Amino acid sequence: MTDKLSRAEQAREFGFETRQLHAGQRPDPNTGARAVPIFQTTSYVFEDPESAAAYFNLQEYGNTYSRIMNPTVAVFEERVANLEGGAGAVAFASGIAAQAAALFTLLQPGDHVVSSSALYGGTVNQLKHLLRKMSVELTWVDPDDPGAWREAVRPNTKAFFGETIGNPSGNVLDIETVAAIAHEHELPLIVDNTFATPYLCRPIEWGADIVIHSATKFIGGHGTSIGGVVVEAGTFDWSNGRFPVVADASPAYHGLRFHETFGMYGYLMKLRAETLRDLGGALSPFNAFLFLQGLETLSLRMDRHVENARAVAAFLDSHELASNVTYPGLPGNKYRPLVDKYLPRGAGAVFSFDCAGGRAGGQGLIGGLTLWSHLANVGDAKSLVIHPASTTHRQLGDEELRAAGVGPGTVRLSVGTESVEDLIWDLEQGFARVAATTGAASDAPSGAPSAAKGGEKVETA
Amino acid sequence: MTDPERYQDPLTIQRVLHATKTIAIVGLSNNELRASYFVGYYLKRHGYRVIPVNPREKEILGETSYPSLLDVPVPVDLVNVFRAPDALPAIAREAVEIKAGALWCQFGVINEEGARIAETGGVTVIMDRCLKIEHARYVGRMHWLGFNTRRITSVRAGLQ
Known part of the structure; x- marks a missing residue:
């Protein structure tokens, strides 16, 4: 026994940068491989019939089929769970799939959800239309108003939902306050932490019960892969009487009571063994490998993203052709006290601003950029830009855009890790083009590279 | 005040896991769910030898079930407890009496008096943890x- 214990593990709180490299993985026992092997396999040979039965009965931790678990994906899951400070995690084929599964695990027809109204459009669609199809009711609340959360609770309410940093308006959720209100009513708070990442904010430390990520964004960090993950704190009492769907004997798993049998891991077991099994949005091992590569440098990239975002936001804030810069890290921003509390290392790198000249101005700016990539994603190491009025919200008129919180000239940025002088230089090119084509004044220096393009038409954006 | 963290030291847990061969489970149910x-x-x-301790059952998991720890006819390395917290002092006394190596109390089985009895009797205590x-x-x-x-x-x- 002495030799087994000679390298027994001490109780030590390892740092974030150590855990982003090591958590969830030991060198492969068979080969000693230091990198995480890609287990590109659908299924796993059982040792014997009794082992197979034990795995399917959840009496033993065993691999059965890669729709439900995979060793490469498991490293990614444990690493994210570790970084977020949760009991465990389950990965999915996309952030949207992760979110649907997190909700489906705790909801049944006739239930009700209270959600922040300041959300990513894809989440709005899911909550508004998909949940209604499943006969789940929804109440939108102003996330900045604690009273609104409290007043929205009904007897059939099952969860609160919000984003750490709202997309794209940059509102910061007062997680501790909203979690306290949720817990007053014995409800879990679900937080989408995509824009902050666990490096900038760990919602579980402030009381959140479930954390969701689109790993596609900063976790992957290089724009290569679609994926998502659900982390659970493991502290919520699913046997409090409000959640028979989690606590009662499950007809989908031969009468198993997930919370009673697995305790703090009950929700996660049900999420994997039932919801993932039945909805089927499993993450591929190769994508999990790429996300692990991303996680290894998460802190380094996020520090750089934040540094560049601060500089770009400050540049825009003082530019006469830009207004309403929503970066919550700006000194005068109304969310600044919440940033200081929840996001002391920085308020992420995604925000929007309004370009002078309305729709033509926003299009003109993007048409004049040669370094920022015009596409529909965020969280890439490369800087990204999109003009919602001519893309994601293209079908709406100016009036409807305003109702959706998007102005005709609104431009959303995801600030990357390039040399920041080059990012600002490129924006100056764009503004020079806006000035030339809309007649708006520009403070771009004369002789800037953009001057040569001043005569081009803006419709090409 | 009970401080379960006193009884959750990772090195102690690893030592107990590796030193144990025979485990008596007090309160083991015959219901497979x-x-x-x-x-x-x-x-x-x-690979552990599991000995059920449950006065209401004759056999669980193919092993003879005994009414109490004192009835177990072989040496016990570890006593694993699935009972209400207030049952712990009596179980701890029996664990000391049979010279068990360690007393492992599952999630929620927290009782300071029981822990003290076991410790004083030379039995290592793990508390509020799942074996x-x-x-x-x-x-x-x-x-x-x-x-x-x-x-x-x-x-x-x-x-x-």
Whole structure:
């Protein structure tokens, strides 16, 4: 026994940068491989019939089929769970799939959800239309108003939902306050932490019960892969009487009571063994490998993203052709006290601003950029830009855009890790083009590279 | 005030897991959907000798069930408790009497008096921890299902 214990593990709180490299993985026992092997396999040979039965009965931790678990994906899951400070995690084929599964695990027809109204459009669609199809009711609340959360609770309410940093308006959720209100009513708070990442904010430390990520964004960090993950704190009492769907004997798993049998891991077991099994949005091992590569440098990239975002936001804030810069890290921003509390290392790198000249101005700016990539994603190491009025919200008129919180000239940025002088230089090119084509004044220096393009038409954006 | 963290030291947990061969499970249920049955089944699978202690059953998991720890006819390395917290002092006295190596109290089985009785009698105490989870964390395959084992090590693992 002495030799087994000679390298027994001490109780030590390892740092974030150590855990982003090591958590969830030991060198492969068979080969000693230091990198995480890609287990590109659908299924796993059982040792014997009794082992197979034990795995399917959840009496033993065993691999059965890669729709439900995979060793490469498991490293990614444990690493994210570790970084977020949760009991465990389950990965999915996309952030949207992760979110649907997190909700489906705790909801049944006739239930009700209270959600922040300041959300990513894809989440709005899911909550508004998909949940209604499943006969789940929804109440939108102003996330900045604690009273609104409290007043929205009904007897059939099952969860609160919000984003750490709202997309794209940059509102910061007062997680501790909203979690306290949720817990007053014995409800879990679900937080989408995509824009902050666990490096900038760990919602579980402030009381959140479930954390969701689109790993596609900063976790992957290089724009290569679609994926998502659900982390659970493991502290919520699913046997409090409000959640028979989690606590009662499950007809989908031969009468198993997930919370009673697995305790703090009950929700996660049900999420994997039932919801993932039945909805089927499993993450591929190769994508999990790429996300692990991303996680290894998460802190380094996020520090750089934040540094560049601060500089770009400050540049825009003082530019006469830009207004309403929503970066919550700006000194005068109304969310600044919440940033200081929840996001002391920085308020992420995604925000929007309004370009002078309305729709033509926003299009003109993007048409004049040669370094920022015009596409529909965020969280890439490369800087990204999109003009919602001519893309994601293209079908709406100016009036409807305003109702959706998007102005005709609104431009959303995801600030990357390039040399920041080059990012600002490129924006100056764009503004020079806006000035030339809309007649708006520009403070771009004369002789800037953009001057040569001043005569081009803006419709090409 | 009970401070379960006093009884959750990772090195002590690993030492107990490796030193144990025979485990008496007090309060083991014969219902295969109960948590205690999951734990007993798992431990047996992993090579431990499991001895049920439950006065209401004759046999569980194919093993003879005894009415109390004092009736168990072989030496017990570890007493694993699935009972209400107020049953712990009596169980701790019996654990001392049979010279068990350690007393392991499952989640929620927290009782300071019981812990003190065991410690004073020379029995190592683990409290408010699940034996199956800790085995799976350090020896087994808990990391295969995405759970946070909180382990950080570059030591090459043995074959599983």
